[in-house]
Amino acid sequence: MLADLEELVTCESYSADHEAVARSARTVAAQGARLLGAQPHTLVTGGITHVQxxxxxxxILLLGHHDTVWPTGSLATHPWSVDQGIARGPGVFDMKAGLVQMFHALTLLPSLEGVCILVTGDEETGSDTSRTLIEDLAQQCAATFVLEPSGPGGALKTSRKxxxxxxxxxxxxxxxxxxxxEKGVNAAIELAHQILALDVIAAHTGDGTTLTPTLMSAGSANNTVPARAELNIxxxxxTLAAQDTVDRLVRSLASHLPGASLEISGGPNRPPLEAAASAQLFTLADELATRLDYGPLRRLAVGGASDGNYTAGVGCPTLDGLGAVGDGAHADHEHVLTAHLPRRAQLLAHLIGAMR
Structure with missing residues (x-):
């Protein structure tokens, strides 16, 4: 498993580098073909390569991604290494170790009948070219297992915002x-009013909903009243109900200053993975882990999204966070605890077997 993990990690796959993603897809395809005894179908959409x-x-849909947030060349500063049971390298935790666990789990099964595997190349940038494929496959399946990394201590992710x-x-x-x-209409001042209005919306919805102003800009020169201001939110x-409520309230924002006007674009990107979508699968996983002397398992609700949001959104029961145990996704200290690799693979194999 470590040799296979090294093979994937040392083939860099920065999401924005489509050539690197294509090379990574070929490596994933070759590794999977060797372990599964079957060639995959490679799909290129919008210049991005997915493997199925x-x-x-x-x-049963097994879902993962091979792209990473690490720019090409990151191996020079974050080289592959294994030391005292800790594997490091760009993308090792999020989520190349999950792919290795998935392939090795499948080698433990007497048959792969009914299993569908999708490894996408654009999850880190929002899955724009793979979303339709993910949703179409999920609608055909009774369960989706997502090989994204686990939460702290190996917790499974049973809900995502x-x-x-x-x-x-x-x-x-x-x-x-x-x-x-006085002859101007200051777009920056109007934007300040809108930022405060967003705080009111967040307070109105409550229940863990957050509206975060992120990127913003205004004006064209330091001696000119700003005629335009922009904000990303x-x-x-x-919950879906909260998403609908926020959408209605954001689109109902009104200008405060006479002569100012607002233009609002965007909207819902990923539906929530609500706890009900994973409840029965988590119970099954916990029972199996206990039998395998690997339990009890912990569950975790997280704010970050994954492609599991899409599968749950179309009604497919989804269990996320079945990938590696470690820490540091997207960070300098990204790492995997290697002792868990075979045990997580074993748990996944039993989950697949129990669902067929």
């Missing part, structure tokens, strides 16, 4: 800030 295996009529992304543009009117500022919601 399907054995018979799909019943949904994500909405908005772009707010304020249109004002320019004027000389020294000679006649990151929204995280625990």
């Amino acid at each position: 295996w399907t054995f018979g009529a799909p019943r 949904g994500v909405s992304i908005y772009d707010l543009t304020v249109h004002g009117r320019a004027a000389h800030s020294g000679l006649e500022p 990151d929204v995280r919601v625990p």
